Amino acid sequence: MLNRRHIRVKVMQSLYANLGGESEDFSKDQKFLMQSIYSMYDLYILLISIFIEVRNKGIDQIGKQKQKHLATKEDKNPNTKFVNNEILKFMGDNELILEKIKQQETIDWDLDSEYIDIIFKAIVSSNAYKSYMKTRMSNFQQDKEFITTVFREVIAPNDKLYDYIEDKNLTWLDDLPTINTTILKLLQKLRPNPTKTYLLPELYRDEDDLKFATDLFTKTLLNQNELNEEIKHKTINWDSERLASIDLVLIQMAICELKHFPSIPVKVTINEYLEIAKEYSTPKSSNFINGILDKLVKEYEADGKLNKVGRGLL
Incomplete structure (x- = not known):
């Protein structure tokens, strides 16, 4: 997920924040760097959680339609293709992903539900959704292409979501292109019956990248x-x-x-x-x-x- 250029940017931001001279006590400065780097994963989990929340929103909407006092035939037999999308179900039924979301203190969609409403409405009004929902059945490839398109054309460029992310954590704006690219690549390469950890990639490619980050920071600062x-x-x-x-x-x-x-x-x-x-x-x-x-x-x-x-x- 994290490439060397982004590591250099993180080190640059941390050094800029601590600009002023040499120091031999790196504990506080290095902690700032590590927090900045690891917060990227928080952003990744937050964006993945949006898929789950919009599916839950769709499920809730279907339930309300069926309970209408004067429900129409369509209300009683709604098109469930969106909420049964294989990729959305994989995310929503994945206990490992759900546990990661639960662990993130920055994620509280009960409190910030208006943003899920905004994104859900944007999805439903999109051409991709209208085309996808013309039928009631689809295969894995069609489901994947739809979700990939929705993320690329609806979720990722959403201005309200951008503002929300900026308010949550200012450094996330620099991380957003990398995280968006990571999610797109993972969705595009997704195959049927993926492992439960497929959408939970490692933040670092290997330990050498982590060492590069800390060494570059401390040696420059020193x-x-x-x-x-x-x-x-x-x-x-x-x-x-x-x-x-x-x-x-x-x-x-x-x-x-x-x-x-x-x-x-x-x-x-x-x-x-x-x-x-x-x-x-x-x-x-x-x-x-x-x-x-x-x-x-x-x-x-x-x-x-x-x-x-x-x-x-x-």
Whole structure:
């Protein structure tokens, strides 16, 4: 779920929040980083819970239709295709997913039911729903395609849901594209009779990613003054007050990677931070950062300081 670029963004945000100098007590700072990273999974579970809640909303609506005093023939025999959708049933009947939702203190749809109402109405009024409900029967593939379309075209871009997520946790806005992409990929690859853990992926690909996050954070934080000196000597009339704080943090992290992470290719490091700068800093930041890193790499190569291991890492 969590890729290296997003790890770098999380480290950048944590360093930016703690900008101000070196420290040897990382416990509080590292806790902030870990909370920021693990909160991504909370967002993932929240979005998965929406599928379950809109299905429950559909079940509740069908029950109310049948109980009408002057129920029509259609009310008495409603189309249950939506609530019987195989993917929605898999989520709603999955005790592992339900337990994860129960454990999340940030999820309280009884309190925030208006958002489920909004999303349910948006689904029902969508062209995808109207087309899907023209028949009463469907197969697994049709059910999957419908749910995938609903998430991509109705749930993910919903403005009210976006506002709700922003109010819940501001850092979730940066996580949302990654989480949405993860959910879409999982839905697209879903096959009949999946394991109960299929929609509960690991946050990290492996332990190396977790170590990369903590090492990048602590090594950058520990060496901030030294890193700033290197930046100063490669910048004409360098003035820390005039340099965008985000740019400073990104350059610090990039230098740290170049010097202390021998298995990461130089081109990967530079390209990653240039892309992050384009998204999070000023329009000119990527060129500025590229210029500094280019000077430093040439100097490291000349002095034999680029201790990269493996082929094609320079």
